[in-house]
Amino acid sequence: MQTLSAEQRRFFEQAASTYQSDLAADTNAQEYLKGRGFDGRAAVTFRLGVVHRPLVGHEGYAGRLAIPYITPTGVVNMRFRCLKPHDCKAEDCPKYLGSDGMDSNLFNVLDLKQDSPFICVTEGELDAATLSMAGLPAVGVPGVETWQKHFSKCLDDFDVIYTFADGDKAGRAFARFLAREAKARPVRLPDGEDVNSLYMKGGADALRRLLTP
Numbered sequence: 001m002q003t004l005s006a007e008q009r010r011f012f013e014q015a016a017s018t019y020q021s022d023l024a025a026d027t028n029a030q031e032y033l034k035g036r037g038f039d040g041r042a043a044v045t046f047r048l049g050v051v052h053r054p055l056v057g058h059e060g061y062a063g064r065l066a067i068p069y070i071t072p073t074g075v076v077n078m079r080f081r082c083l084k085p086h087d088c089k090a091e092d093c094p095k096y097l098g099s100d101g102m103d104s105n106l107f108n109v110l111d112l113k114q115d116s117p118f119i120c121v122t123e124g125e126l127d128a129a130t131l132s133m134a135g136l137p138a139v140g141v142p143g144v145e146t147w148q149k150h151f152s153k154c155l156d157d158f159d160v161i162y163t164f165a166d167g168d169k170a171g172r173a174f175a176r177f178l179a180r181e182a183k184a185r186p187v188r189l190p191d192g193e194d195v196n197s198l199y200m201k202g203g204a205d206a207l208r209r210l211l212t213p
Contacts, residue, residue: 002103004076012068012075015058019049019066026050029065032083036126037133037200046070046108046129051080061097067125069105072113077105079125079142096142104146106154111137118160118211121184123174127195131164134204136211138164144177152182162187162211166194187211 004012023029023043029050033043042048049066051058064080080097082088088095098104106112107125111132120138122128128140139154141147155161163178165171167189175186187210189198198206 009074009076011055012078015055015066015078016047016049016068016075018053018055019051020044020047021049022052023049026052029083032065035200036196037130038126042129042133047075050083057100064097067107069107069109071109077102079107081126098142104142104148106151107140107142108132109139109154111139112154112157117158118162119155119158120162120164120187121155121178121182122164122195123166123171124194127164130196130199131207134199134207136207144174147177147181155182155184160185164189164195164207164210167191 033048038046038048047068047070049068051061051064051066054062061080063083065083067079067081068075069077069079078099082093082095084093086093108128112119114137116137118137120128120131120136122131122138122140123143125140125142128138131138141151161178161182161184163175163184163186165175165186168191171189171194175184178184179186189195189210195207
């Protein structure tokens with residue numbers, strides 16, 4: 001597990017505050033978030049931002065959505081999502097970029113403190129945030145390749161771990177991986193859907209019903 005220096009913590013906190021402020025003046029980024037179900041209140045809750053005034057070392061993330069990794073002690077990492085209206089694969093543009101030199105972390109670890117018998121795990125930050133908004137405590141993993149062994153220990157206190165994986169081949173592979181690594185139960189989403197798309201179509205109830213026998 002990576003330990004941050006006081007300077008690194010200060011840097012991430014400054015970055016989160018700067019990019020939050022930048023979001024307030026970026027109507028295009030705000031519209032993107034609204035299209036994913038994140039209103040102003042949700043953006044503040046998760047401290048989402050956009051990189052218009054990149055701090056030194058963040059120049060390569062200019063124009064991207066900034067997603068802070070918030071813990072009880074502050075911001076410890078950030079990831080950056082492309083906001084351009086194009087097919088990232090076709091344009092050879094990485095949809096997500098991590099902070100250079102940083103190990104991976106679980107996203108939304110504040111939900112690990114909730115009084116709940118279960119925790120949900122998603123592949124991706126915005127899906128985890130969506131479940132959390134729907135009243136289902138959740139953490140996110142940037143991807144299978146970023147999984148750290150100690151992540152399983154973070155989930156040990158819960159009676160049940162649910163994997164909300166995308167309704168496609170990659171999603172099913174992610175669910176199988178977490179079944180091995182964390183004894184997680186897969187929650188089957190409809191083909192072609194992910195957590196956020198299902199939320200946009202049916203609201204919080206559409207997600208909650210997936211846990212109803």
